[in-house]
Amino acid sequence: MPVRDWFLAALACCYRVLNVQNQEILARKYRIQLKGIDAPExxxxxxxxAKEELVKLVGVKCLRVLVYGEDRYDRCVGDINCNGKFVQEIMLKKGLAWxxxxxxxxxxxATWEKEARAKRVGLWALPxxxxxxxxxxxxxxGR
Structure with missing residues (x-):
């Protein structure tokens, strides 16, 4: 991503992950929505x-968060890297997010989701x- 597209770049190193709900992470005082993916409720x-995998990836670890901005729920929307791993990539490749x-x-x-679909891994095994x-x-x- 070009630098001009970044709203804010933040290093969230050594923030303890307090709670994970789907793909939303609460680290100290920041709620972080993973940019570009949506996990099952x-x-x-x-x-x-999906929740268990995300906890395994980011729980009580140093996170590098690149924040693009905020969503309508006042969450930071960003990319998360943890120990050199791009979290969105892992979630998509394991078939645990769209x-x-x-x-x-x-x-x-899109490529990582397409590959997971082709392999029918994770949620892509279901019709x-x-x-x-x-x-x-x-x-x-109410439906």
Whole structure:
């Protein structure tokens, strides 16, 4: 990403991860929404597995967070690297998240999701799986 596209670059090293909800991380005082991906809600298929993988990746570790800005819920939206691993890449390759192309058009995210789909790993092993943003919309509308 070009430097001009970064709203803020923050080093969140040695922040203790306090809570993880889907792909949202609370580290000390910052809520960080992983840019470009959307994981299943906890009550959806693979929701528990996605949360467990994220906790395994970032729990009580030093995080390098590149923040692009904030979302409408006042969360930092950014990329997270932990011990040299790009968290969004791992979540997509393991089939534990969708590429959220409405908000992020990076080709590598689409490629990693496509590879996981082709291998039918994680949530891609299930037929007719509803996307989390559609699931949340249906829930809000009482469906």
């Amino acid at each position: 906890s009550s959806m298929p693979y929701g528990k597995e 590429h959220y192309s409405a908000y992020d058009q990076r080709i590598e995210l 007719n799986l509803k996307k989390p943003w559609e699931w949340r919309k249906d829930k809000r509308q």
